[in-house]
Amino acid sequence: MNINEMLNNKIIDCSCGKEHFCSVKTVIIEEAALGSVPGILEEAGYRKAFFLYDRNTYLAAGYKLSEIIKDSGIQAVHYVIEENSPVPDEKTIGTVLLNFDSDCNIIAAVGSGTVNDISRFISFKLKLPYIIIATAPSMDGFASSVAPLISGGMKTTYPAHAPYAIIGDLDILKNAPAEMIAAGIGDILGKYTSLCDWEIAHIITGEYKCEALMSLVRQALHEVTANINMIAGRDTEGIKNLMEALVLSGIAMSYAGNSRPASGSEHHLSHYWEMISLMKGEEHALHGTQVGVAAVAVLKAYELLAACDVDFSERVGYARTNAAMYCSRCWEKYIRSIYGRAADQVIALEASVKKNYPSNVLPRIDKIENAWEDIKGIIKGLPSADNIKGILSRLPAPYSPAGINVDKDAFESGFKAAKELRNRYGLLQLLFDLGLTEDIASDVWEYFIHGCSL
Template sequence: MIDDILKLGINEMANLNFDCYCGKTHKVHIENIIVNESALKDLERVLAGFKDKSIFLVADKNTYKVCGEKIEKELKKKRYNLKSYVFYTNSDLVPDEKSIGRLIIEVPKNTSLILAIGSGTINDICRFISYKLDIPYIIVATAPSMDGYASTVSPLIVEGFKMTYEAVYPKAIIADTNILKEAPLEMIHAGFGDILGKYTSLTDWKLSKIINNEYYCQTTVNLVEKAREKCVENAERIKNRDEKIIRQLTEALIVSGIAIGFIGYSRPASGAEHHLAHYWEIAALRNNQSHPLHGNSVGAATLVVSMIYQLMKDKIPNEIDLPDPEYIISIHEKVGSIYNPRDLGIPEEVFADSIIHAREIRNRYTILQLAYENNLLEKFSKILTEEFY
């Protein structure tokens, strides 16, 4: 039974419940996962139980144009009880106290369902509100840009720091690949960067298992690796917005979120590469500067972390397969994504400091912590800064 989990299609993972070799019972509390070329047509079926209840549609100015307005018109035409709120911001929407507070002000008191239209920020905000107010939410994906669609946590900016908060699964995920393939290429690259990050996040997890005897689930690892390799095998087709690879990318991103739900925290999907990306983002926010999309930072940071593994190869347990920087670069080049932090716009000083201090972002054992224990972070900071800058 457990081995069959790896053979399931993404739609079959909805409502999944099984006892794993790792000793845990893994559950997926998502009622519907729909990823195909006409997924939007299934929205009314998914909403059937809410026809006579109050639905609160949430979008930003971009996702409202992509499909939010169309969905709003169709549901109102069919007499759904629908209220909408669209974030019209001059700059990029940020998942912080201001946007969360604004949404709490706008949500009608009798709301039975939140209908989120968007990707990273909209999903994170609505997931957190869903959890706090105990109102189920459905996400209609507009870009294959991050792995949080099926996650149970929300990364939020609070008092200038990016922290991960407990949240809840969506009731349903609707991912129409005809919509997703038209997303800006930068966002598609961001999603691919998030998937590339699994090369180092899974290595970090195994490192901690060996050194600290941390809980480790091989079934979850196998699931994420399989989804990752499907994307990597067809990486060169991303730049052409090929529907099949966009679907595989979206499915891999959803699987990554499901893996987080299996474990109860983000270990299978997030390691040192995410710590570096978070550090760069926080530094930009503190200075009121723009920053790359999270997944684009993760993609570049994956190369950096793979280089740290190579620099420390004499101190890594033999059971661990080291991530290969040249291989990571070759995948980036196939996709056409940026892999040099300098080219991504990360300031030299911020980059140098991140190698030394990014491990402080979260209490999680990664290669950065091992380097710290061996008094190597300052040395690596100089080596890598010279390499990239």
């Protein structure tokens, strides 16, 4: 199906039993697509438009766009967030609101990341539509209807709404910084493990799954892996494939009503690394760059897990003893030591879902034991960690924790604590259930350091 046939609240009556729809009205990914912005604003019933940029996105598209807007006679305000590398937190949102012109009745987010997240959130709160004018094919959140923001130092997903339109001008996208293009590829490569997590969660927890959505995400993966050289070479057609894959992945999330189809353990690790950097006040790699490295880590962990079944019944016996000895106070103490001022939110989540309690872990261990051959079969369908590491290294993009400033402590604690950010079953909770977290985290770290597998 063509992307535009999937939009505009068209109901897909799916065999999974759900009705899927995506409220984005239009996606335009082509050369000179900026020229379509005035028409889209007219169509959306604009009176006056508020264009939001950061410094980099203004340099990438602002000059050309403001000319086009001026020539078309559209009433507009252009506001540039002055801060270098702004993060979507209370301060930046407040600054944008202070500078918002209340005569404006539509927001145009010019960017690919923070500017989108802020516009998605503010426009939702102000009950205004917004459009996205992408400046880099760097992540898959364009079609998203939620806003990942930093609140109280914690990355939290807030409800918001999907954009009216997504506009990707290939002349701009193909000139995006190389690391942003590589980040977009990394975000897509993370889908191998997010799909695998979903399949396994379905078996172990009975979580809903939809084959049609899984195949949409696989289509996005195929568009990128089959055209990787064209994308890396900034060929217009290649960049179009990447941008379409990113939008498609976003549509799959919109169809699901959450990020499950496109976000698993690799995303939990990347969110965790990002939070650790924010708490330390350090710069962190782009989201998709972190996801690419995390995907290699999760793939290696799955390989190690599938290989450690020499005596699985002994492993399961150990896991049961380990689960029964679980101490929630020790867990809480550990979470406080890791998450600092964000710990309260993490502890509140666990207090409501109790995913680590023996009453939930022990029945899951039974399911894992019964379905072990099926789980191994799903893991066998994954590409190898070496394969994805090779793709990243050839781009070139970082392919190891060291390449994204994640040290041994942050890496190994991520295996323990990243899963606590969400109640979403995947590799990290599976390792916890089997009492394997620390052993596998340290073996995966060794893999990155010495390059040896198994």
